[in-house]
Amino acid sequence: MSKPKLIDENGLRVDGRRPDELRPIKMEVGVLEKTDGSAYIEVGGTRIYAGVIGPREVHPKHLELPDRGVLNCRYHMASFSVDERKPLGMTRREIELSKILREALETVVLLEEFPRMMVDIFVEVIQADGGTRTAGITAASLALADAGIPMTDIISATAVGKVEGTLVLDINEFEDKYGEADMPVAVAPQLNSIVLLQLNGRMTVEEVERGLEMAQAAIKKIREIQVDALKRRYRVEPEGLEA
Amino acid sequence: MSVGMEKRGYAIKIMKNKVYELLKMGKRIDERALDQLREIKISTRVVDKADGSALVSLGKTKILTGIKVEIGSPYSDRPSEGVFTVNAELLPLASKTFEAGPPDERAIELSRIVDRCIRESRAIDVEKLVLIEGQKVYMVYIDCYVLDYDGNYFDAAVLSAVAALMTCTLPVYRVVDGRVEPVGERMKLPLRTIPVSITMALIKDKIIVDPIPTEEEIADTLVTIGYDSEGVLSAIQKSSPGLLPVGIFKEMVKMGLVKSSEVRTKLEEAVGRGG
Numbered sequence: 001m002s003k004p005k006l007i008d009e010n011g012l013r014v015d016g017r018r019p020d021e022l023r024p025i026k027m028e029v030g031v032l033e034k035t036d037g038s039a040y041i042e043v044g045g046t047r048i049y050a051g052v053i054g055p056r057e058v059h060p061k062h063l064e065l066p067d068r069g070v071l072n073c074r075y076h077m078a079s080f081s082v083d084e085r086k087p088l089g090m091t092r093r094e095i096e097l098s099k100i101l102r103e104a105l106e107t108v109v110l111l112e113e114f115p116r117m118m119v120d121i122f123v124e125v126i127q128a129d130g131g132t133r134t135a136g137i138t139a140a141s142l143a144l145a146d147a148g149i150p151m152t153d154i155i156s157a158t159a160v161g162k163v164e165g166t167l168v169l170d171i172n173e174f175e176d177k178y179g180e181a182d183m184p185v186a187v188a189p190q191l192n193s194i195v196l197l198q199l200n201g202r203m204t205v206e207e208v209e210r211g212l213e214m215a216q217a218a219i220k221k222i223r224e225i226q227v228d229a230l231k232r233r234y235r236v237e238p239e240g241l242e243a
Numbered sequence: 244m245s246v247g248m249e250k251r252g253y254a255i256k257i258m259k260n261k262v263y264e265l266l267k268m269g270k271r272i273d274e275r276a277l278d279q280l281r282e283i284k285i286s287t288r289v290v291d292k293a294d295g296s297a298l299v300s301l302g303k304t305k306i307l308t309g310i311k312v313e314i315g316s317p318y319s320d321r322p323s324e325g326v327f328t329v330n331a332e333l334l335p336l337a338s339k340t341f342e343a344g345p346p347d348e349r350a351i352e353l354s355r356i357v358d359r360c361i362r363e364s365r366a367i368d369v370e371k372l373v374l375i376e377g378q379k380v381y382m383v384y385i386d387c388y389v390l391d392y393d394g395n396y397f398d399a400a401v402l403s404a405v406a407a408l409m410t411c412t413l414p415v416y417r418v419v420d421g422r423v424e425p426v427g428e429r430m431k432l433p434l435r436t437i438p439v440s441i442t443m444a445l446i447k448d449k450i451i452v453d454p455i456p457t458e459e460e461i462a463d464t465l466v467t468i469g470y471d472s473e474g475v476l477s478a479i480q481k482s483s484p485g486l487l488p489v490g491i492f493k494e495m496v497k498m499g500l501v502k503s504s505e506v507r508t509k510l511e512e513a514v515g516r517g518g
Contacts (some may be wrong), residue, residue, distance in 0.1 A: 092351045092354075092355065093355075095348050095351045096348065096351050096352050096355050098348070099348040099349075099352055100352075100481075103481075103482075103483060103484040103485075104484070106484040107484045107485055107486055181363075183479070188486065191486055192488065192489070193486035193487055193488050193489070194481065194486070194487040194488075194489060194492060195481075195484075195485075195486065195487070196481060197466070197479055197480075197481040197487065197492070198478075198479055198480055198481070199363075199468075199476060199477075199478055199479035199480075200359055200363055200478065201363050201477070202363060202364070202365075202471070202475050202476065202477055203475065203476050204474075204475055204476070205474070205476065205496050205497065205500060208476055208479075208496055209493055209496070212489060212492070212493075216489070
């Protein structure tokens with residue numbers, strides 16, 4: 001099985017993007033009825049719903065904390081979201097990612113604002129085309145904002161990959177499969193800090209540094225799309241000002 | 244599901260100020276330098292029935308890895324590669340915070356980090372583990388058991404898994420009429436590089452290497468980085484909540500690189516001596 005070509009002679013990627021180009025991104029806030037906050041995101045072919053329920057009573061009760069709230073997170077992929085049907089239930093990968101996403105969100109949520117309570121965050125991947133954890137956390141922070149959960153910042157995320165020796169932004173599934181590395185990065189932009197960081201694959205020290213810079217630049221754009229989605233949901237036109 | 248903020252460490256908060264005070268003077272509660280790992284002890288071939296094994300202690304953290312090799316079918320999308328899996332268990336005798344039962348999210352994360360360090364550095368030459376292409380390959384099962392937990396099970400687990408791989412041998416087979424027959428000899432497991440991980444904690448603005456539990460609990464965040472023999476990164480995992488300033492992380496990458504080569508030298512010496 002020969003490896004497909006991932007960068008063409010013009011330096012463009014399999015889907016025609018430049019190395020530092022994001023895929024088209026769509027976000028919408030308040031898309032589900034029964035949750036307290038929700039969001040939908042599309043990043044290229046990746047499609048994800050995020051829903052937040054709470055603060056509500058802690059279940060199971062023994063997890064309750066007297067001085068702060070607890071966060072519960074479930075990252076889950078639909079069986080039909082991937083090429084080969086994913087078995088029902090949680091895979092080891094999903095369990096690990098649930099932990100990673102929860103810890104990243106825990107960093108910005110003001111847990112001491114809701115002691116003895118719990119907030120559930122559900123991330124449901126309905127179609128996976130690479131970058132599901134980063135798109136998932138981007139949507140989850142919108143859903144938290146929509147639910148009115150107090151936070152110090154809104155998390156934005158993307159992944160940097162390496163294909164045929166070239167660093168590329170926002171890798172898709174194909175590039176992830178045949179490329180050399182995938183580095184998901186989530187940032188709290190206001191606090192100028194990383195909240196989620198992983199690397200799968202080979203990168204030199206210098207490439208990791210350059211990759212982080214690429215991710216930070218892209219995250220500024222993703223942040224704008226998030227703010228825009230929130231404004232579309234919550235903007236109220238002042239009355240009596242029509243021309 | 245994954246629920247955060249277990250009831251941990253209320254008492255430990257008392258230690259916080261002491262740790263901060265010491266760190267200001269460049270000291271740690273166990274008197275190590277900020278970038279100093281605890282003593283590493285490695286003994287290999289500790290389980291005769293395993294095809295490879297190693298018992299590693301990193302300070303008082305102790306991890307046993309055993310490897311079993313079997314014959315099985317390759318994955319359909321990788322017909323010319325052998326298969327390996329990594330599993331890790333946090334045994335209930337290793338810590339009062341570990342419980343018996345199916346692996347929880349910490350154990351799953353640990354095994355996936357060890358897996359990533361080995362897989363992404365391409366340490367195991369999986370192409371040499373094929374007996375009949377598309378049909379029969381070696382299956383290498385790497386199982387890590389945490390026997391004593393005194394902080395930083397990540398680096399100890401990677402060390403013990405890699406030490407076990409370095410001493411692992413496989414039965415040699417010959418192919419006769421599409422079947423495999425044992426020859427009665429054994430060969431070394433083909434390794435291409437020696438992956439090592441370094442776990443660092445950020446406490447206030449100080450980076451410390453190889454944290455003990457008190458340091459892990461009060462740390463602002465924890466990061467584990469895997470490096471291969473060429474100093475190329477193969478894995479990164481930020482494994483706890485908290486803010487990680489970009490500048491601090493860049494320092495960690497460089498500090499980890501230096502430390503990883505120190506650790507690799509120790510590992511190669513220990514295993515070279517026959518453990």
